[in-house]
Amino acid sequence: MATISFDLVSPENLVFNDEVGTIIVPGKDGDLGILPGHSKVMSSLRPGRVMVYSEDKNLIKSFFVSGGFAEINPEKCIVLAESVVEVNSLEKTSIEKEIQELENKEGKESEEQLSVAKAKLEAINVNYYDKI
Amino acid sequence: MPSLKDIKTQINSVGSTKKITSAMKMVAASKLRRSQEKAEAARPYSSRLEEMLSSLASSAVSGEGIIKLLTGTGNDQNYVVVPVSADRGLCGGFNSSINRETFKLVKSLEGNGKKVQLMPVGKKSRDFFNRVMKDQIIESFVDLNVSSTGYESALNISNKLQELYFDGKFDKCILVFNKFKSAISQEVTQQQLIPLDVSNSEKEEGKENSSNAIYDYEPDEETILKDLLPKNVSIQIFKVLLESDAGEQGARMAAMDNATRNAGEMIDSLTLKYNRTRQAFITKELIEIISGAESI
Numbered sequence: 001m002a003t004i005s006f007d008l009v010s011p012e013n014l015v016f017n018d019e020v021g022t023i024i025v026p027g028k029d030g031d032l033g034i035l036p037g038h039s040k041v042m043s044s045l046r047p048g049r050v051m052v053y054s055e056d057k058n059l060i061k062s063f064f065v066s067g068g069f070a071e072i073n074p075e076k077c078i079v080l081a082e083s084v085v086e087v088n089s090l091e092k093t094s095i096e097k098e099i100q101e102l103e104n105k106e107g108k109e110s111e112e113q114l115s116v117a118k119a120k121l122e123a124i125n126v127n128y129y130d131k132i
Numbered sequence: 133m134p135s136l137k138d139i140k141t142q143i144n145s146v147g148s149t150k151k152i153t154s155a156m157k158m159v160a161a162s163k164l165r166r167s168q169e170k171a172e173a174a175r176p177y178s179s180r181l182e183e184m185l186s187s188l189a190s191s192a193v194s195g196e197g198i199i200k201l202l203t204g205t206g207n208d209q210n211y212v213v214v215p216v217s218a219d220r221g222l223c224g225g226f227n228s229s230i231n232r233e234t235f236k237l238v239k240s241l242e243g244n245g246k247k248v249q250l251m252p253v254g255k256k257s258r259d260f261f262n263r264v265m266k267d268q269i270i271e272s273f274v275d276l277n278v279s280s281t282g283y284e285s286a287l288n289i290s291n292k293l294q295e296l297y298f299d300g301k302f303d304k305c306i307l308v309f310n311k312f313k314s315a316i317s318q319e320v321t322q323q324q325l326i327p328l329d330v331s332n333s334e335k336e337e338g339k340e341n342s343s344n345a346i347y348d349y350e351p352d353e354e355t356i357l358k359d360l361l362p363k364n365v366s367i368q369i370f371k372v373l374l375e376s377d378a379g380e381q382g383a384r385m386a387a388m389d390n391a392t393r394n395a396g397e398m399i400d401s402l403t404l405k406y407n408r409t410r411q412a413f414i415t416k417e418l419i420e421i422i423s424g425a426e427s428i
Contacts, residue, residue: 009180011283011370013173029351042184043350044359069360071184080180082283082363 002036003055005076008063010084015063021055023077024129025070032070033132034077041072047119049087050079051129059130062087064123066116087123095120136413139406143399150395156222157388164315164381167279171312171374178367185328185364187347188357199354201297201361204327210247210302212270212293213238214325215261216309216372217254218380219275224387226310226318226380227256233320234308238265249302253289253373270296278373286370293369294362297326309372310379316386318379325368328361 006023008016023034026048032041050063068081095117102114189202215234217227234257238248250269252258258272271292276285293305305326310318323329349356 007176009177011174011177011286011367012170014176027350028355032350039348041348041350042188042356044356067359069181069184069356071180078180080177080184 004034004036004038004074006052007076007078008050008084009078009080011082015084016052016061020052020060021057022053022132024049024051024053024132025077025079026050026065027070031129032072034072037074038072038077039074041070043070043072044068045070045079045081047116049123049129050081053132057132062123062129064090064120066119090120090124092121092124095124134409136406136409139402139409143402143406146395146398146402150392150399153388153391153395157385157392160223160381160385160388163279164378164385167374167378167381168312170279171371171378174371174374178371181360181364181367185357185360188353188360189328198358198361201294201326201365202328202357205300205303207303208246210249210304211241212249212251212296212302212305213241214251214253214289214293214305214307215257216307216376217252217257217260218376219255221256222387223380223384224390226383226387227254227260229320230308230310231257231260233322234261235264237306237308237322238268251289251293254376270301276373278370278377283366283370286366286373290362290366290369293326294365307369307372309376310383312375312379312382315382318383323368323372325365328364 003019003021004023006016006018006020007014021035025032025034025043026046027043028046029043031048032043045065045068047066048064050065052060052062054060063081064085064087065079065081066083068079070080071078099114099117099121102110102117213234215230217230221227234250238250241248248268250261250265251271251273252261252269253273253276255274258269258274261269273285273289278285296302297305304324307323307325309321309323311321313319
């Protein structure tokens, strides 16, 4: 079976770079499942999970991104994300605390942070896409 | 003529200076390697972003809202100049060349009747411009430590700049920074940050356009562009901060290497002087003894 090369890049480093089977990225208008040979798409991303699967559809890794961009062509998929964390390393309690703190704050900036934090919490709680 | 003891003290003091400078050189060398790695790690992101941007830039039509970061305000009366220097000295001409270049730039812009404001980054340029053009400083950023705080530090500067820009406080923003060429040489560079200067990537654009023409955009080109432009400002600043950081370490390494070598030369010449004086002293004593013995 064919593979597609996948790069996950944050401003500080190259987080992931390998040949994979399938990737799911959180597009702004809805999740995109990317298989080898995908048509050329450029999409902006919402905060959410980037899931990476091997050729035989086993989940290799799942990352949380706070938004960014994806560039997809038949051979390659590149995700540029501002902050990248592995979903496994997120801590539920600290995020819940963060949400509480942010909810008491006003202003556009904390609103944005709040939506990111909420998406983080969701990323931990949900488990669809774990098996495809 | 200095006494033997004076020379000895001088040799010792130069010797300890040499120890310090060579230690600083060592520290700078190891920091340089780390900064260089950081700068290298950031490269894929910024180059990808630039590619995306250049393929999208052609779709910018209206000059409203965020798109203004690309198309400009239509004026070029008010400038913000951002000199990026180090927080610490002892790195040769690194800081002073930034300050000199910025000063020249500001003067020439003012000569053309423009209004210029300053936003120094780094203690050394802040202190310098605090002395010479205090009333033109709108904001300064010090103790950034880009190698440890990372992207966050660039975000602060970028947010402040964009806030001012969208308030209509300035029309153009120019960065002055040391471009890292190699471990021993840096080049003072000016880069226009706002509005975005796509002219230097235009060469590639021609051949890229053909391959990018068939991209699907989701949600659409304009929305992506609106997301992309503010990010690009931050990432450009981040890149500049990293380059400047690597340049600083390189400059310090070179400066300290020179200082160590100079101290070595100085010790050599002082030792020679010491030995000569000692010999002259002995000869003098001998003459005294001999002439004393002869007179008896």
